[in-house]
Amino acid sequence: MTFLASPWAPLVGGALIGLSALMLFNIHGKIAGISGIVGRLFERAALDKSWRLVFLAGLLIPGIFIAALAPQAFAITPAPLSLAITAGVLVGFGTTIANGCTSGHGVCGIARLRKRSIVATLVFMTTGVISTFITHQLIGGF
Amino acid sequence: MFALLSYLFAGALFGGGLILSGMVNPNRVIAFLDITGDWDPSLALVMVGAIAVFGLGRFATRALEKPLAAPAFATPAEETIDRRLILGSALFGVGWGIAGFCPGPALVSIVTFDGKVLAFAAAMIMTIAATRSWDERRRTRAN
Numbered sequence: 001m002t003f004l005a006s007p008w009a010p011l012v013g014g015a016l017i018g019l020s021a022l023m024l025f026n027i028h029g030k031i032a033g034i035s036g037i038v039g040r041l042f043e044r045a046a047l048d049k050s051w052r053l054v055f056l057a058g059l060l061i062p063g064i065f066i067a068a069l070a071p072q073a074f075a076i077t078p079a080p081l082s083l084a085i086t087a088g089v090l091v092g093f094g095t096t097i098a099n100g101c102t103s104g105h106g107v108c109g110i111a112r113l114r115k116r117s118i119v120a121t122l123v124f125m126t127t128g129v130i131s132t133f134i135t136h137q138l139i140g141g142f
Numbered sequence: 143m144f145a146l147l148s149y150l151f152a153g154a155l156f157g158g159g160l161i162l163s164g165m166v167n168p169n170r171v172i173a174f175l176d177i178t179g180d181w182d183p184s185l186a187l188v189m190v191g192a193i194a195v196f197g198l199g200r201f202a203t204r205a206l207e208k209p210l211a212a213p214a215f216a217t218p219a220e221e222t223i224d225r226r227l228i229l230g231s232a233l234f235g236v237g238w239g240i241a242g243f244c245p246g247p248a249l250v251s252i253v254t255f256d257g258k259v260l261a262f263a264a265a266m267i268m269t270i271a272a273t274r275s276w277d278e279r280r281r282t283r284a285n
Binding site for chain 2: 004007009010011012013014015016017018019020021022023024025026027028029030032034035038039040041043044045050051054055056057058059060061062063064066067071073074075076077078079081083084085086087088089090091092093094095096097098099101102103105106107108110111112114115116119120121123124125126127128129130131132133134135136137
């Protein structure tokens with residue numbers, strides 16, 4: 001667990017995410033944005049659904065092993081149930097209308113120097129900081 | 143077959159990266175966003191690592207005219223900075239700060255079968271589905 005607690009873990013983990021995004025783009029021409037990959041599954045007109053399901057299945061595989069071998073890598077959200085559900089709705093709605101989340105805008109978009117993604121990332125980082133301050137500092141206690 | 147395996151492998155790399163990076167730990171995500179409290183800036187390195195590998199990798203392979211297994215690179219659907227982008231990103235950030243989960247880590251964390259994680263993920267997926275189909279109907283009507 002010492003490695004997980006060191007700054008190397010976020011850096012190496014991030015590098016793996018970047019490598020995955022690079023593979024998707026250079027092999028298939030696709031953007032590794034999780035909210036978009038999930039979202040298109042629900043569009044009737046979208047024809048390319050099988051790769052999305054396969055990618056998402058792959059996404060879950062390491063977790064199945066880690067949850068069994070080193071469950072401490074995961075943690076439960078400190079938000080109470082009602083707030084967790086509210087947050088899920090906000091994340092789902094927000095990423096859908098903004099066409100991207102931390103991966104699509106924050107990683108792929110910024111790396112490609114897209115203005116839209118830079119703006120989106122600055123906005124969600126800012127409101128993330130504000131909402132953390134309000135829910136976990138001002139209200140807190142959960 | 144190669145194509146499907148490459149998607150499976152890319153997904154596993156992504157999922158493994160999210161776990162290793164600490165993004166699946168909402169307490170760490172909240173500590174990263176909590177700049178006025180006991181701030182833990184280390185998760186910024188996730189973005190640094192990911193952007194560096196994707197960005198430098200793309201730079202190194204910039205001569206590639208088309209993807210190895212597809213006719214063309216995806217081109218972004220929209221380029222304008224509009225109200226949807228700003229409002230959507232703002233709401234996403236609020237939810238992210240409350241629960242400490244963004245979409246990828248929330249999906250990966252389903253394997254814990256924790257009640258609150260499942261509730262967050264279910265609410266997120268149902269909202270994505272509803273918003274997508276509402277949006278699709280709206281666009282079809284407009285055309």
